[in-house]
Amino acid sequence: MKIRLRKLSIILICAFISLNITNPINAKASWIYTTITTGFQKQERTNWCxxxxxxxxxxxKVSKVNVVKSQSNVVQIIKGSIKNETGSLRETSKAIKIFNVSCKSSYKFARLSxxxxxxxxNKGGGVIMAMQNPLYGGHAVLLxxxxxxxxxxxxxxxxxxxxCRYTDLRDGKTLSGYSYEQSIYY
Structure with missing residues (x-):
């Protein structure tokens, strides 16, 4: 009886170790990034995400952005004055072009898979994710x-x-309940 119990214990331990090693949660993941991942700025005003x-x-997309343009400069060009206002997908797409004339972006009124x-x-560009929260409105972040x-x-x-997990971001489980709804990309 002791031998059977010992064999069963060994089998269970081996099975546990095997499952733990092959579990994707424990596997190290390799990260893939856009071409440049430094030099990001926070928003200068509360509505300027x-x-x-x-x-x-x-x-x-490039190592040097048109440095003479600040967020304030671009808002003034697009809005006509420096206003602390939210921006549409079209205005955000236009802002990308002002910051970097070589960038041609597209937007989609839907989320991307x-x-x-x-x-x-993989093509070297980021994706602006337009987020939505029924209580707080919209917010833009860069993937x-x-x-x-x-x-x-x-x-x-x-x-x-x-x-975070893509599915959590998509479904509003991160970023204070904002869920991914629309996209701007190269």
Whole structure:
């Protein structure tokens, strides 16, 4: 009886170790990034996540952004004066072009699949994720990296860098309940 119990214990321990080693949660993931991942800025005013994210997206494409343009300069060009106002997808796309004339962005009134987001990152550009919260309105963040386990690296111009699961970001389980709804990309 002791021998059977000992064999059963060994089998259970081996099974546990085997499951633990092959569990994807424990596996080390390799990260894939946009071309440039430094030099991101926080938003200068409370409603300027859109223009900060536009600037940060322009940075991912080239090593030098048009440094004479600040967030305030771009807001003045787009809005006609320096107003602490939110921006539309169209205005955000226009801001990207002002920060970096070589950037041509597109926007989509829908979220991109994780597969498509990875393709955009693999091409060297970030994706601005337009987030929505029924209580607080909209917010823009920049997706600039992902790993093989479904996690993403996002730069929130209000809070700084964030790592979370794509599905949690999509479904509003991070960023104070904001869920991913629309996209701007290269």
């Amino acid at each position: 859109w223009v900060a994210s536009a600037r940060n997206m322009a940075v991912t 994780f597969k498509t987001l990875k393709e955009k990152i 600039y990296g992902y790993d093989s386990n479904g996690k993403v690296k996002v730069y929130d111009p209000k809070k700084g860098p964030i790592i």
